[in-house]
Amino acid sequence: MTKGRLEAFSDAVIAIAMTIMVLELKVPHGVEWQALRPLIPPFLTHVLSFVFLGIYWNNHHHMLHVTDRIDGRILWANLHLLFWLSLIPFVTGWMGENGFAPLPTAVYGAVLLLSALAYLILQHAILARQASDSRLRQAVGKDLKGKLSVASYMLAIPLAFASQWISIGLYVFVALLWLIPDRRIESKVGT
DSSP, rough: OOHHHHHHHHHHHHHHHHHHHHSSSOOOOOSGGGGGGHHEEEEEHHHHHHHHHHHHHHHHHHHHTOOOOOOHHHHHHHHHHHHHTHHHHHHHHHHHHHTTTTHHHHHHHHHHHHHHHHHHHHHHHHTTEEEEEOOHHHTTTTOOHHHHHHHHHHHHHHHHOOHHHHHHHHHHHHHHHSSOHHHHHHHHHOO
């Protein structure tokens, strides 16, 4: 499989996940501003999840842009990532519909954690097929942002049972950390 086919398939899965999330938003019953009040938690959760999926899509694109070779290990690692990303609409709906209750907030974090770990596995699978001086290897370096993200998720999951707002704050922190495309890769390729 070519790198282009892998990227196109991944783009499609992420686009479908984004579409499913918006279809889960309910139309308000009423024409007054008050009718929107119950939709605030689902909408805020949708925004956060949309941002996360956009971050994955953007960084996945940049990573594949500097990838020279694709093999079976990379294909399976990519499918592993897509599996966890495909669960984001489910946990988004569960957390939003239940007003950020502790268990849905923790499970949301678990899916984000497993998505991040799957991305790291994909990154390592790609790096294993690249030359020792590859642009991706130079760009990734020590991957402090990746490690900080995983640590934040690991902290946020149990904290959801003490204060789900601290967990939500940690999820927002990670999103803000990655909101700007990974400049480490952009600086190596100029995309």
